Amino acid sequence: MTIKLGVPSKGRLMEKTFDWFGARGVTLSRTGSDREYAGAVAGVEGVELVLLSAGEIPRELAAGRIHLGVTGTDLVREKLGQWEQQVQEKAELGFGHADLIIAVPGCWVDVDSLEDLDAAAAAFRRTHGFRLRIATKYHRLVREFLQDNGVADYQLVDSQGATEGTIKNLTAEGVADITSTGDTLRANHLKILSDALVLKSQATLFKSRKADMDDDERVVMGTLLAQLGLDG
Amino acid sequence: MSEKAKIRARAAALASGFESAGAVAVETPVLLPAEALLDLYGEDIRGRAYVTTDALRGEQMLRPDFTVPVVQMHMAHGAEPARYTYAGEVFRRQEEDQTRANEYMQVGYEVFDRENPAASDAEVFAVMQEALKGVELRAATGDIGILAAAVAGLETTERRKRALARHIWRPRKFKALLDRYSGKAEMPASRAALLAADDPMAHKYPDIGLRSQAEVAERIDGLRADAAADPISPLQVELIEALLNVRETLPNALEHIRDLAVDMPAITEAAFRLRDRMHALEARGVDVESLEFEASYGRTSMEYYDGFVFGFYVPGRADLPPVATGGRYDALTQVLGQGREIPAVGGVIRPGILVQLEDVA
Numbered sequence: 001m002t003i004k005l006g007v008p009s010k011g012r013l014m015e016k017t018f019d020w021f022g023a024r025g026v027t028l029s030r031t032g033s034d035r036e037y038a039g040a041v042a043g044v045e046g047v048e049l050v051l052l053s054a055g056e057i058p059r060e061l062a063a064g065r066i067h068l069g070v071t072g073t074d075l076v077r078e079k080l081g082q083w084e085q086q087v088q089e090k091a092e093l094g095f096g097h098a099d100l101i102i103a104v105p106g107c108w109v110d111v112d113s114l115e116d117l118d119a120a121a122a123a124f125r126r127t128h129g130f131r132l133r134i135a136t137k138y139h140r141l142v143r144e145f146l147q148d149n150g151v152a153d154y155q156l157v158d159s160q161g162a163t164e165g166t167i168k169n170l171t172a173e174g175v176a177d178i179t180s181t182g183d184t185l186r187a188n189h190l191k192i193l194s195d196a197l198v199l200k201s202q203a204t205l206f207k208s209r210k211a212d213m214d215d216d217e218r219v220v221m222g223t224l225l226a227q228l229g230l231d232g
Numbered sequence: 233m234s235e236k237a238k239i240r241a242r243a244a245a246l247a248s249g250f251e252s253a254g255a256v257a258v259e260t261p262v263l264l265p266a267e268a269l270l271d272l273y274g275e276d277i278r279g280r281a282y283v284t285t286d287a288l289r290g291e292q293m294l295r296p297d298f299t300v301p302v303v304q305m306h307m308a309h310g311a312e313p314a315r316y317t318y319a320g321e322v323f324r325r326q327e328e329d330q331t332r333a334n335e336y337m338q339v340g341y342e343v344f345d346r347e348n349p350a351a352s353d354a355e356v357f358a359v360m361q362e363a364l365k366g367v368e369l370r371a372a373t374g375d376i377g378i379l380a381a382a383v384a385g386l387e388t389t390e391r392r393k394r395a396l397a398r399h400i401w402r403p404r405k406f407k408a409l410l411d412r413y414s415g416k417a418e419m420p421a422s423r424a425a426l427l428a429a430d431d432p433m434a435h436k437y438p439d440i441g442l443r444s445q446a447e448v449a450e451r452i453d454g455l456r457a458d459a460a461a462d463p464i465s466p467l468q469v470e471l472i473e474a475l476l477n478v479r480e481t482l483p484n485a486l487e488h489i490r491d492l493a494v495d496m497p498a499i500t501e502a503a504f505r506l507r508d509r510m511h512a513l514e515a516r517g518v519d520v521e522s523l524e525f526e527a528s529y530g531r532t533s534m535e536y537y538d539g540f541v542f543g544f545y546v547p548g549r550a551d552l553p554p555v556a557t558g559g560r561y562d563a564l565t566q567v568l569g570q571g572r573e574i575p576a577v578g579g580v581i582r583p584g585i586l587v588q589l590e591d592v593a
Contacts (some may be wrong), residue, residue, distance in 0.1 A: 069253050081327035106437030110451045114409075122398060123451060124443055131274060132443075140327070143279050147403035150405025152398065159462045189437045194422065 002048040002222070003217050006060055006069035009037050009051035013203060016095045017070045024228045044227050046220035055079075056060070057206075062086040064210035067221065074100055074178060074201035087206040090230050094100030098178040100138055102196035105167055106189050113195050114149045117174070122154040124173065135159035135172035142176040145198045152213050163187035205230075235587065239337050242583040243319040244340040246363055250317035253359045255341055258316045260301035266291035269300055272536070272567060282323050294323040298340050299536070300562065300568065303576065306344055307569045313345035323457050332553070333584065342578030344565075350505065352562060352577050353540040354464060354512035358577045360544065361518060366588060369544040373482065374529025375509075376400065378489065378502040378558075379537040382475055385498020386463050388413060391454060403531055410472065426452070427459055471496050478527040482510055485525035494526035509540060534555070538566040538579065546589065555589075556581040 008014045015208035027042040028049055039049035058079040067145055070093065080086050104111050111120050119215045121132040132154045136142050140158050146154065153157060157172050164184050166172035176198065179185055185192065205228075213221060225231065233241070251257055267290075269277055281296035295301065298318050306314055319339040326332040342445050343352045361371070383396045399405045411417040426432050432452050439445055471492060478488050486506055493500045493551050512522050528539030539560030546552050558579020566573040 022516060041389055047294070082330070105441045105443070107439050107441075108443065108444065108448055109432060109435050110448050110455065111424060112426075115420070115422060116423075118405075119395070120443070120451060122395070123447065127447060130440065139532070143275055150399060150402045150408070152274060152402070154280070155270065168441050173441055173443055189440055191437075199383075 001212060001217050001220075002046050003067040003213065003220050004048050004050050005041070005224075006050045006052045006066040006071075006213075007039070008054040008057070008070060009145070013054060013096055014051075017203065018095050020095070021228070026224070026227055040208075044220075047224055054229075058083075058087070058182055058183070061206055061208040062210060064208055064212060066211065067211045067217075069206050069208070069223075070203055071206065072098065072201045073172045073204050074098065074141070074199055075140065076204075076206060077199060078141050081140075086209055088209055089204055090207050090225070091205045091228070093203040093205060098180045098201045098202070100141060100176065100178050100198040100201060101192045102134070102142070102176045102190045102198065103164075103179075103185050103190040104176060106191045108191075110192070113193060114146075114151055117193060117196075118151040118153070119150065121147075125153045126163065131155040132174065133157045133172040134174040135163050135166040136176035137163070138176060141198055145196075149184050149195075164190060178215055193228045194202055239589045242587055245338045246581055246583060247317050247319040250339070250341045250359065251362050253315070253341070255281060255315040255317035258297060258302065258305065258318050258429050260295065260305065260318065260320070262295050262321070263292045264295055264301055265289070268304070268568065269293050269296070272300065272529045272564070278561070279327075280324050282325060288591075295321070296324060297322055298580070299342075299564070299578065300337060302340070302342055302578075303561075303565055303568050306574070306576075307565065307572060310344065312574065313347065315344075316340075316342045324385040338580040338582045339583055340378045340578055340580040342576065344574050344576045346575055348489035348512075349560070349575055349577070350512040352575070353509050354518070356517045356558055356577050356579050357540075357542055358516035358518055360542075360558065360581065363581060364544055364556060366584075367555070367589060368547065370524070370547045371542060371551045372524050372529055373528060373540070373542045374503070374526050375523055375540055376530055376537055377505065377508055378499055378527060378539065379475065379531075381499045381502040382472055382496055385496060386464060386468055388468075389458065391458060391460050392461070392464070401531055401533075403528070410464070410469060413464045414466065414469045416469075419459065425457060427456055466500070467495070475499070476528050478525070480525065482513075482520045482523045482525040485527070486510060487565075489527075505539075530559060531560075536562045543580070546585070552585060552588075553582065555585045 007017050021028050029040050031038045031040050037051040039051050041049050045096045052060060053074055055070045058076045058159050060066045061069045062080050067114040076083050076087060111117055124132040134154055136156050137160050142156060159166055161178045163175045266283055283291055283296040285291050302316055319334055322338050323335050324508055326334045341356060343356055345352045367476040379400055380397060383393055386393055396409055399409060433449060479486050489503050493503050510520050530537050537559035541559035544556040545554050556579055560577040562575045565576050
């Protein structure tokens with residue numbers, strides 16, 4: 001029997017994940033054609049590589065369909081309720097750093113903080129007759145954050161991509177999104193609120209608390225984690 | 233009998249009791265258009281209610297409570313005065329605590345009556361208490377209207393009062409604003425710099441988005457006026473805090489609030505309303521001498537209650553939600569009535585909790 005390791009299926013996140021495992025003597029590789037999502041593991045027996053969209057890895061861990069998975073902390077916290085009871089953080093991998101922040105147009109010179117955002121939202125609602133819109137794909141995290149910080153009179157609108165463009169397109173007044181360098185925000189004439197760091201995220205190896213293992217698989221898990229220099 | 237059947241039977245008995253008290257039984261849809269609820273409660277409701285969509289009707293919400301559909305129904309074609317009862321499931325997301333039910337029965341009693349608000353408040357409370365007779369419960373009461381009156385009566389700018397009134401339901405934010413307006417908390421550096429700038433509107437960004445530069449300038453004018461306004465006096469802050477801390481039996485609380493009204497004349501009317509309600513409760517046979525009153529009660533629940541609020545709790549069982557809750561929601565009928573309004577007060581019981589208690593007993 002094998003244990004399943006879920007890894008992002010493309011791009012830098014995949015390459016860096018391969019590098020991180022490789023540096024610890026576990027060689028991950030893609031097999032078949034460039035376009036085929038199949039992979040292999042060398043250096044430790046009994047581990048199967050599953051290539052997945054990073055966004056689906058939290059769900060697969062929670063369902064117990066994979067035993068280990070690499071994805072961002074942001075995705076785990078957004079997608080899993082009571083995430084600590086479903087998965088366990090085994091290691092922060094030191095790449096894929098990104099901050100979930102809230103940004104508004106730079107031309108809003110009166111808005112620097114969440115307190116300002118709240119006041120601007122109240123005035124906006126009076127003027128325009130609807131709640132100030134914040135575009136995001138991180139609904140749960142952003143809602144909880146704004147609620148904790150006493151911001152009212154806003155609404156979240158869903159944006160699964162090109163979020164920074166929504167303001168210019170008049171479909172949102174603010175955005176809540178992941179940024180690492182802030183370049184995209186600047187290019188779209190947005191500024192980050194000074195006290196609106198919702199979450200600091202990085203690529204992290206998670207272990208499922210829901211995936212069943214038999215005795216053999218438990219041995220494989222122990223061997224793999226030891227090889228990676230992690231506690232069982 | 234299955235647990236569900238027991239709960240249904242209990243709900244039917246409660247509803248028939250409410251009918252005997254004069255209420256008309258009504259039904260509401262389970263799927264509600266999300267727009268009205270979202271506009272009313274804001275984004276918080278999304279964290280608590282299940283939202284689903286179809287391509288034709290757009291966003292629909294699984295009924296998170298009965299108040300909104302019942303008010304809408306009444307505003308559309310109800311005669312006055314009116315008393316309604318209903319029984320059915322409500323649905324709440326529980327993403328933080330798996331042990332809390334995400335689907336449960338509510339049985340309600342709502343009164344729409346302009347005549348005598350104190351009597352209506354007392355009626356709803358007494359009808360609930362009667363329905364819960366025989367179960368050992370602790371009743372808590374409060375009155376959001378007193379705090380709202382105290383805020384409206386502060387000697388400060390309308391702008392500040394509006395901001396405080398908006399955050400009555402967010403105690404932490406309310407406190408932060410009070411600290412700011414009383415000079416206890418300093419102005420943030422970014423705001424001080426903005427106001428000190430020769431031309432605060434000067435910036436290097438293009439003008440994008442729906443919020444116009446005129447709106448930005450207007451807020452800066454507001455900030456400037458606020459910076460020039462006198463701080464709210466320490467005495468006034470003390471009075472508000474003293475009011476928030478009132479927590480005793482209803483007659484003692486009334487005395488206490490009347491004392492505070494000497495220095496805070498703005499709450500005088502609200503104190504009279506509290507007195508009238510106390511007498512109305514007494515007339516209904518409620519033991520007001522031992523009834524708890526807490527000025528802060530109801531501040532963290534949904535923000536549509538704007539007067540009398542109450543709840544019935546199982547003593548020693550902090551793990552259980554309240555068995556019954558309710559209150560006055562005049563402002564909500566204004567919002568939903570689009571220009572029309574009717575004073576309204578109501579309450580709901582969760583028969584599931586009652587059955588759970590009886591199973592243990």
